[in-house]
Amino acid sequence: MQLRLPVVDERRCTTCGDCVSVCPVDCLEMGAYAPRLAWPRDCLACDLCVRVCPTEAIELREIVTL
Numbered sequence: 001m002q003l004r005l006p007v008v009d010e011r012r013c014t015t016c017g018d019c020v021s022v023c024p025v026d027c028l029e030m031g032a033y034a035p036r037l038a039w040p041r042d043c044l045a046c047d048l049c050v051r052v053c054p055t056e057a058i059e060l061r062e063i064v065t066l
Helices: 018-022 048-052
Strands: 002-008 028-030 035-037 058-064
Touching (some): 002 035, 018 048, 048 058
Antiparallel strands (some): 002 058, 028 035
8 A cells, every 4th residue: 555645854854843733634743853744644645744844844755555
């Protein structure tokens, strides 16, 4: 099974939290150094977190799950 999920580049992330606040299903949460996908199965792959990121640190990637 493949899912499209947001992946955060911690080197580019400024921890502004915009992606966390814009997520319509609250599947992102702020980690120590960057946001993290806390509930991947809830993610809608709506692309809002990608579009709101001011440093383009997030991208949706195809993730293979078992």
